[in-house]
Amino acid sequence: MPPRRQVTARQVRLGAELRKLREAAGLKAREAAALLGADSVQMSQIESGIAGVSETRVRRLAAQYACTDEALIDALVVMATERTHGWWDDYRGVLPQVNLDVAEAEHHATFLQEVVITHVPGLLQTPAYARAVFRYMRPELPESELAHRVEHRMRRRVAIEGNDPTPYETVVHEFALRIRVADRQTSVSQLRLILEEIERGHATVRVVPVDRDGFAGADASMMYMGGPVPKLDTGFLDAPTGTLFIDAEAPLNRLRTLFRTVKGSSLDPSESRDFIHRLTKEL
Structure with a gap:
């Protein structure tokens, strides 16, 4: 996925949670990137919220990180795939x-x-x-x-x-x-x-x-x-x-x-x- 021009706090949070799971698994960013067929730059963009991540990749990373918290994984998938356009978007570029x-x-x-x-x-x-x-x-x-x-x-x-x-x-x-x-x-x-x-x-x-x-x-x-x-x-x-x-x-x-x-x-x-x-x- 291409880098985002504007990163929201929710997107940053998703990336931060994926980074926490990686660090808890004792893996370096380049090692996690290799699991996705990506490079360390792409992984850095995912973990900073600059780049999006698909449901498949979220679940693949969770499996590789040995995360067994299914409720957490499902919630991260929602954060990654949900395309909510809420009323607050009316103020994008205004506030x-x-x-x-x-x-x-x-x-x-x-x-x-x-x-x-x-x-x-x-x-x-x-x-x-x-x-x-x-x-x-x-x-x-x-x-x-x-x-x-x-x-x-x-x-x-x-x-x-x-x-x-x-x-x-x-x-x-x-x-x-x-x-x-x-x-x-x-x-x-x-x-x-x-x-x-x-x-x-x-x-x-x-x-x-x-x-x-x-x-x-x-x-x-x-x-x-x-x-x-x-x-x-x-x-x-x-x-x-x-x-x-x-x-x-x-x-x-x-x-x-x-x-x-x-x-x-x-x-x-x-x-x-x-x-x-x-x-x-x-x-």
Whole structure:
């Protein structure tokens, strides 16, 4: 297959998983390439996501690597052969590739877990709230790109609101709910939307009150996305400097632990709903 012009995070992940299997088998890239009748350059392109790989080759490599995890192999085959053209493709060439990668990852996730400290989660934001956040974080953006980013963020919500919604649980700090990114009406409308999403069953929301003792997770913002098998779980950290996708087992374990820890500091869903309702009245 010819090299790709644009490589997505999902394609990079497939290549990374094939490389992990090769390394676990103790084979060098040139040895694996020989099994396919290819050369080391082609193998490097496959393992970096630059070049595609067929189902036959995925299964042949898995067999040569002595991988017996059939569920993992089947999932890798789907990643290699699926030709999904999702709604995010409407923004190709319009928004940075990472925006498309996040939407695609959410589309394929089996569950979503998120921790947010400083802002309302993107999947729960109103257009006015999202616009205020983008305008503050990226004041140089022209109006046209700002509008595209807000629209894209709103369309991401299909992951939890569509015909086959993905289970979504988020832990939000009280600080994120109280801070006014714009004006009072924007904040009130934002809290009401969160309550609506809770009532519709689209989101499980847990709040960490500002007076909760023993909470030291002020920098804990993260998203954890379940894969078709646990080995294909994905995490990402969103920061002003960029979005980092995580697929290595050690940092994924840290993210799992982090979510459990922060969740343990939060109110339960019923208490959280009542908390947000009271806060709406206070504002």
